[in-house]
Amino acid sequence: MKEENVHDPKYREAKEAQSSPSVPTSQLFRLDNRTIIVTGAGGFLGTTVAKTIIESGGDVVCLDLVENPQSVYWKQVLEAADHHGRNVHYYPCNVQDADAMADIFARFLPLLQSPIRGLVSCAGVSDNGPATDFPVRSFQRLLDINVTGTFTAAQLVVKEVIKAGLSASMVFVASMSGYVSNKGVDTAGYNASKAAVHQLARSLAAEWGSRVNVPLIRVNTLSPGYIRTEATAEALRKPGMESQWVGDSMLYRLSNVDEYRAPILFLLGDGSSYMTGADLRVDGGHCAW
Template sequence: MTFPAEVQIPTQDLFRLDGRSIFISGGAGAVGTTIGKAILESGGDAVFSDMVSSPDPDTWKSLEDTATKNGTKAWYHQLDITDAESVPKVFDDIRKELRFPFRGLVACAGISGECDACDYPIDVFRKIVDVNLTGTFLITQAVAKEMHAAEVTGSMVLIASMSGLVANKGINTAPYNASKSAIHQLTRSLAAEWGHPQNTFPGRTPGDANPNPNEERKPYPPIRVNSVSPGHIETPITGAAKQRGLVSQWEKQNMLGRISQAEEYRAPILFLLAPGSSFMTGADLRVDGGHCAW
């Protein structure tokens, strides 16, 4: 199903998200709340989700105030994105609240852990991959189903990392790096599958994943899928890294001589969510201060 180019949008509206609901996983974290506020300021309603039962009260009050000021809405739902049975149930509850269909996703949820590879506990390795990769897939799957049901176009932004492109010097985080590299490939694969019916061969190979191989696929409006690869970000959890002297080392490893702030990802992510990036899909937007170009 081909949709025409969005060429009639006024320039001042290229970053607007009016009439859209945007889902944010990892929505209680520093990046998730910062991006969510930007979405609310740009005309979009925002659904925040995270593992904690409720977000920080002061932060949530600020988000509600932002929504009121801009005529938008904000909701919070506790959600374990790795729980395949819980995700659809939470979306059943969310669907009853929305004013507008989901037209966007920002997949921020992710964890890391530092350990030498020979000593890495396999259960921790699996947890990192489960959250960062499997959880991201489950949430993209759930949001895509909502977009398909509403028959609307949409845009997804998966938070990858420069660590999916390079091995970070001096810190041993093999499972995190591998999981973020997988996000780059997941982005490309979903962008291909959800961009246009011509991108998928007719028919299906019978197997455990295809119990109905002869079922005809229905064409849907396109969903764009892109990733953002941040560099090092200053958040509340970087305190330990500062004490070890890691932050000062990170600052030397990029071209701008400092690490980033969460606010610096607002414009790149809004760009990918909004109509201004209408011909962009399957791409990675690297925002790393030049770290990978050194």
């Protein structure tokens, strides 16, 4: 690809022409006429994200490992789609399998009523254990799912965005653990993978935001703090763990998944049109002590 001259006035004019037009305040969090891809959509955060996108006017393609999500949370996604007249598609997939992911994209693309304009990468795992005994294969699996899986989804999405010639926004769910280590739990592999997600987003934002012949594609990360879910219940049963996690927060409590709806909508929508290569840390002040 030919390198553009960033000092050329024509380059600046071309990039400014790609900027989002001024939109009414009421539309800054809206996702009308957009399809958003959500990986890890069967999980606690993923289902919340899917439902939030639907309630904000967008269509959703949900991807996750399970063949047929049956949780009460998934039922709420379907009910929201019916109530708001939006389209939701679900496909079982493994983000570790790039060829299978490409095949799934080929299957759902003809069914979309709105162009793909975004990605929320929620797919991830958090295995823990002492580094002295942690299996190398498990470490590799963490990186493969959390980092390579995120890249695979982003690559497939960006190809469709470029074909459509429309702007798009990607949100990679990272973690405050990409900045700090977690007291009381041994998660070296997880922490390393989330730091890699931060850097991946910055690198893709630089590449996809600086090309004149590529639509305006923004890439940011969201770094949650501790979330109270069924998935964290086991860790919280460890004596002293809940008091420690709560005490590590400036707000002296854990978060819940609903508290990430507005941050994700902000990053996906036009309200964050001048934000790319950045991380939005929503951690209750954990990293700010």
